[in-house]
Amino acid sequence: MTVEQFPDRTILIEGKTYLYFGGTSYLGMATHPDFQDLLYKSLKKWGTAxxxxxxxxxxxxxxxxxxxxxxxxxxxxxxxxxxxxxxxxxxxxxxxxxxxxxxxxxxxxxxxxxxxxxxxxxxxxxxxxxxxxxxxxxxxxxxxxxxxxxxxxxxxxxxxxxxxxxxxxxxxxxxxxxxxxxxxxxxxxxxxxxxxxxxxxxxxxxxxxxxxxxxxxxxxxxxxxxxxxxxxxxxxxxxNPIFLQTFYEAQNLFDQQFKKLRENLRFLYADLYLSEAFQFDPNYPVIYCNSDGIFEYLKSKSIIITNFKYPNYDTMMNRIVITANHTQQDLKHLKTALMLFQKKTLH
Incomplete structure (x- = not known):
């Protein structure tokens, strides 16, 4: 899948918008407006490279x-x-x-x-x-x-x-x-x-x-x-010094986004019950699933997750990532889809 803009909580693929639960932008900094403002100010100070x-x-x-x-x-x-x-x-x-x-x-x-x-x-x-x-x-x-x-x-x-x-x-x-x-x-x-x-x-x-x-x-x-x-x-x-300057200035933003991520994890796991096909921990923003059908099923529910062959692993990796930028509505949709997947596929 090739996209033409950074995937945040949503991703546009072939003209259709999906919820995106993938990647590694755990704190959601890459698209955070205040973080981008700091980065722009850093660029004006230190140049592009x-x-x-x-x-x-x-x-x-x-x-x-x-x-x-x-x-x-x-x-x-x-x-x-x-x-x-x-x-x-x-x-x-x-x-x-x-x-x-x-x-x-x-x-x-x-x-x-x-x-x-x-x-x-x-x-x-x-x-x-x-x-x-x-x-x-x-x-x-x-x-x-x-x-x-x-x-x-x-x-x-x-x-x-x-x-x-x-x-x-x-x-x-x-x-x-x-x-x-x-x-x-x-x-x-x-x-x-x-x-x-x-x-x-x-x-x-x-x-x-x-x-x-x-x-x-x-x-x-x-x-x-x-x-x-x-x-x-x-x-x-x-x-690149622009990222160092931004890192130096963004400590409060990191703290805020870390708190949001913790809140999202508490909300997600409050009433989510997953089978042994899933590997998860309430304190970590990633869920793994060893079922080959999870990617296509979630895609049918307008959700895209990470799915690829990782070095040192024999099978495709199905990785569901929660970020600080996801809304409670996003998380509700994910929870519903995961529960339906278990009901229809794993039992």
């Missing part, structure tokens, strides 16, 4: 201002912004490869934080034996804060069973948690306090909940300082 290196003799003050604010929000020692979440992951992986012996990854981890030689964390349902032996070594464990097809944060209790001889760096991708879960939507980074973690690092796209094209890295001062001197970082353009 800035292609110079962050290490140039001329430095834009908004980078330090926005990154300092972000570090405070995340309760991180330091933060660095880059042009995308994928670049953030690549820079961190390259940094860690210089000092860590082995990389492991949680199931269904996003490719942005996967080293090519990374090994699965679990083998036949148990931790890789290398993680439980007594050999002293530095390891990296990569995981999504919330994996695709999951609706609750990743459980890190498996760290309890890893040998104390391992120096663990935990690398987490918060692209689908930052801005929408945790206290005030601040994600999970600040809560990653397991005693076996020697270093914690977070990367995330800023395009999803925050509606700002770019990526972020959060960690300790050594990590951020080293990456700032990395050849790839130096030679690349930074995150």
């Amino acid at each position: 800035y292609g110079s290196s962050r290490n140039s003799n001329i430095k834009l003050g908004i980078y330090q201002k926005a990154e300092t604010l972000f570090a405070e929000i995340l309760e991180a020692e330091a933060v660095l912004t880059v042009s995308s979440g994928t670049l953030a992951g690549n820079l961190v992986i390259a940094y860690l490869a210089q000092s860590h012996d082995h990389f492991f990854h949680y199931p269904k981890t996003h490719p942005a934080i996967l080293k090519s030689s990374s090994k699965p964390l679990f083998v036949d349902g148990k931790l890789d034996p290398q993680l439980t032996n007594g050999i002293e070594e530095s390891i990296v464990i990569a995981a999504d804060a919330i994996t695709s097809l999951a609706v609750t944060p990743t459980n890190f209790d498996f760290l309890n069973d890893i040998s104390s001889s391992k120096r663990i760096t935990l690398l987490v991708d918060e692209s689908h948690s930052l801005g929408i879960i945790g206290e005030h939507g601040r994600g999970v980074f600040r809560t990653m306090t397991h005693p076996k973690i020697s270093q914690k690092i977070m990367i995330s796209s800023l395009t999803k909940a925050y509606g700002c094209s770019g990526g972020v890295i959060a960690g300790d001062l050594k990590l951020i300082g080293t990456i700032k001197n990395d050849a790839v970082f130096i030679s690349a353009s930074g995150m």
Whole structure:
């Protein structure tokens, strides 16, 4: 399906308007009028783009201002912004490869934080034996804060069973948690306090909940300082300053939209009863359905959801997304359609 304008709570396809419950604009920032006004003011201040290196003799003050604010929000020692979440992951992986012996990854981890030689964390349902032996070594464990097809944060209790001889760096991708879960939507980074973690690092796209094209890295001062001197970082353009300025100015809007999203979730789940064919959590704005017929059925009810083949998955992904911009009438229509689908199809 190809569209000619951004899909918000509605989407126009071949001349017909549908309710849209897809995408990743969880807070609805991309089409928020006040957010767009801030973005326009930022554009007038900083221009459409800035292609110079962050290490140039001329430095834009908004980078330090926005990154300092972000570090405070995340309760991180330091933060660095880059042009995308994928670049953030690549820079961190390259940094860690210089000092860590082995990389492991949680199931269904996003490719942005996967080293090519990374090994699965679990083998036949148990931790890789290398993680439980007594050999002293530095390891990296990569995981999504919330994996695709999951609706609750990743459980890190498996760290309890890893040998104390391992120096663990935990690398987490918060692209689908930052801005929408945790206290005030601040994600999970600040809560990653397991005693076996020697270093914690977070990367995330800023395009999803925050509606700002770019990526972020959060960690300790050594990590951020080293990456700032990395050849790839130096030679690349930074995150567009208009989005950093907008992020800096939009904190109240983010809070307002986060509250609206929570209200929408409370309204939706107040009297919604879903079968085991659906995976959901009242605190997360995504519902997954493993029934192949859900997409076409909802389309027949004038609802479009996300439906595509996702990397690392064997089947099509049916993803129903609730945003801060949906109205109660939208949510009532969705609830009715889901209940009818269950009644007619799953029983």
